[in-house]
Amino acid sequence: GNSVTQMEGPVTLSEEAFLTINCTYTATGYPSLFWYVQYPGEGLQLLLKATKADDKGSNKGFEATYRKETTSFHLEKGSVQVSDSAVYFCALRPWAGNQFYFGTGTSLTVIP
Amino acid sequence: EPEVTQTPSHQVTQMGQEVILRCVPISNHLYFYWYRQILGQKVEFLVSFYNNEISEKSEIFDDQFSVERPDGSNFTLKIRSTKLEDSAMYFCASTLPPAEQYFGPGTRLTVT
Numbered sequence: 001g002n003s004v005t006q007m008e009g010p011v012t013l014s015e016e017a018f019l020t021i022n023c024t025y026t027a028t029g030y031p032s033l034f035w036y037v038q039y040p041g042e043g044l045q046l047l048l049k050a051t052k053a054d055d056k057g058s059n060k061g062f063e064a065t066y067r068k069e070t071t072s073f074h075l076e077k078g079s080v081q082v083s084d085s086a087v088y089f090c091a092l093r094p095w096a097g098n099q100f101y102f103g104t105g106t107s108l109t110v111i112p
Numbered sequence: 113e114p115e116v117t118q119t120p121s122h123q124v125t126q127m128g129q130e131v132i133l134r135c136v137p138i139s140n141h142l143y144f145y146w147y148r149q150i151l152g153q154k155v156e157f158l159v160s161f162y163n164n165e166i167s168e169k170s171e172i173f174d175d176q177f178s179v180e181r182p183d184g185s186n187f188t189l190k191i192r193s194t195k196l197e198d199s200a201m202y203f204c205a206s207t208l209p210p211a212e213q214y215f216g217p218g219t220r221l222t223v224t
Contacts, residue, residue: 041217043116045215089155091155098143098209102155103154104154
């Protein structure tokens with residue numbers, strides 16, 4: 001079956017710290033992988049995506065590389081800001097079908 | 113930028129009552145979805161809708177649930193007789209494949 005496992009939160013970091021949020025997946029075939037972000041009071045917004053192995057998605061200083069050998073799509077940012085405080089969701093879309101499978105979400109709080 | 117909207121933002125209802133959650137997808141999108149997130153748990157797929165019919169549904173989407181696109185702009189989720197365990201955040205999403213899904217801000221449903 002298809003599933004996503006995401007590291008437990010909450011995560012609290014100081015401004016300018018390095019961020020890693022781990023995400024691993026189980027899927028048949030070749031899924032597309034996504035990171036969504038949810039700011040307080042808002043909906044899920046696409047942060048970045050990768051559609052095939054070894055692709056790197058990047059946006060707003062965040063990066064994630066699609067690693068088929070380790071079935072992972074870890075989210076990283078070199079220097080977080082207070083404005084990055086949000087909940088981050090890892091998700092996959094299977095090769096066949098349009099529904100998404102989400103992780104539990106990781107809450108990030110960045111303190112000045 | 114176009115966005116998915118949902119109303120109401122918060123709905124409180126008594127057990128056994130019917131509720132209708134409303135969504136306005138992005139106007140040129142063709143696929144529509146409902147997801148839910150019980151507090152502290154994963155975002156779970158409920159149903160997808162295309163060409164005026166359900167294209168996929170999960171085991172959560174039982175006979176108590178129904179979806180409708182009554183007028184070409186709204187997309188609704190009806191729960192006929194709510195249970196305590198239906199309390200969750202419900203997200204609507206839409207897409208024009210192969211693009212990613214665009215999510216609304218969610219409706220928090222509280223069943224008392």
